[in-house]
Amino acid sequence: MIRTAGTILRKDLRLELRTKESVPAMTLFTLTVYVLFHFGLDRDSLDGDLASGVLWVTLLLASVIGVSRLYAAEREQGGVDALLLAPVDRTALFLAKAAGLLLFLVAVEIVAVPAFAILLLGPGLGGALPELLAILMLGNLGVAAVGALVGALAAESRARELTAPLLLLPLLVPLLISCAQATEPLFRQEQGPEDLGRWLGLLTLYDVVFVLLSVAVFDYLLED
């Protein structure tokens, strides 16, 4: 199953490298939203909860683009039928899609987080980097699991471009709460009380719940 997932993932990465459909669009979107926040809030630099909120809301909105394109090639070019006609476990498809989305998010963040630090963040990133990376990774994992499930769920609906974000964003609220709350002390001007453990714990719980849940229900999607 891992091998099949690897095959599907490699195919998806190859398609993305060739068509450049998702990652550039997501990256461009985050940069544009930073500019919008600069003018919308009329602030040159942000810190604390405002900074952490802007960063996370922007990243989650960008993930919507990735999720709504995630199954586009399968749906439009018969990939789902092809998978059903092959001796392949459906869970492999979920794993491949979640891993693909995770890599897309990492690629976006490699540009988007430094850009945020340069454009909007008041205090330097410097010492907080390891903590921030841990939060980003756990956050990405959650978005990837929920996104791979929601993308498949919305893929059959006629208004899928609308259904996918409307399903995804409320489901991401607990993830946003944990990520934003965990990041907030890292972005403060002066060091304050941190409560990283609690939020990382909640984030881990969220990731575990959604990965298990998705694996459990994914078999019922994309069938005849």
Added chain:
Amino acid sequence: MYSKGLKPLAAASAVLLVTAFALVFFYAPNDADQGFVQKIFYVHVPMAIVALCGFVAGGIMAIRHLRSGDPAWDMRSYVAIHMSIILGLGVLITGAIWARASWGHWWVWDEPVLVSFLVVFLLYCVYYPLRFSIDDPERQARYSSVFAITAGAFVPLNFVAVRLAEAYTHPRVLSQTGGSLPGEMRLTFLVSLAAMACLFVTLWKLELTAKHASAELKRLRRRLAERQPAAVA
């Protein structure tokens, strides 16, 4: 098949509702701080609890649908979610009235039940466009069930997250909802909760009976239409 037991259930709901109503107005004392307006609590909180339970129940019924493949369970899950969304609207409206009356704002963000309810409500509203934009009935039932299970598991998770966030920024909430109601208030609350739950089950059964009857009618009409040309020939 759903109409069995509907009448006694309806009668029980009626009795419980009247009792709850009487208790709220004549038995429960006025709240010391908030006065008469606090009594909306006896509608708001039971409604919220029943609606949340309804969402979770919808998820459990959806699990049964996926395991058995029986479309009846999908229909039960759908009606449970449908009823819970209607109640959910009531929760948000009564919550807003309560907030306005006691704090002067239509919306307060430091009430975790209300806030997490809003998130859950927004999520469940997408159930309709998702369900009704899938044409194939089997697939519709399956996808709806997957949604119901996902969202049903999300309800408690979301509640924990919102509660933690609010407790962190507004620590006073924790002590306030600590739940030490005086005896009269507690009795009134429990009766109101029972009445709301009973009402929910009654409406759920009623809606299922109606849905079942109209499906049956449609089926018979089709059978008739199929038979007519044959009879002529």
Added chain:
Amino acid sequence: MPAIELDGLERRYGERAALAGVSVTVEAGQTLVVLGANGAGKTTLLRVLSGLLRPHAGTVRVLGAELPGERWRLPRLVGYLGHDPLLYRDLTGRENLRYHARLHGVGDERVTELLEAVGMERRADEPIAELSRGMVQRLATARAVLHDPALVLLDEPRAGLDPAATELLEPLVGRGSGRTRVLVTHDIEGGLADSDLAVGLKDGRQVLAGSVQAAEARALYS
């Protein structure tokens, strides 16, 4: 053991029956041609036989696998060539075939072999989007027989092919391939000549079966 045994096959779309009462037996190595007007249920029948659609009633046995329960056995045994080539437009022919080969657990040398067999080795490294209809159909045919299936389900397999290409594909999906075949086509005479037995569908119901005359078959379309 017959390759395909259908008895009272039924597939509904909601309340409407897309297929009802289809009963036919195809022996191993035989070719069954499915005839009928647009919307008669031909593609639905192929999709049921491929395991993509679940039958709702009746007995369906394909190569010994009882459907829908033993659906998991089918992918290794059945090749499906439908309207849709099931190839990614932005990948090349070779990449597409390699992807499918990996999904089926088939080695890359089979891909090279098939690219040659369908006469596409020279243009195998161009994206599908840049190829003509007939070339895509050739690649789709190669895709359908990658895992050397015992049964092939062919929906208008000659669509877009010139006579030379048809000739070229004959050993893969023609009668000479030794595979059991189910063929959907609108070419009545050609289809009947190319098959051992026929099924005629009208509004999802089986109206003709067995050895069918061209004149009878033409009545299906009126």
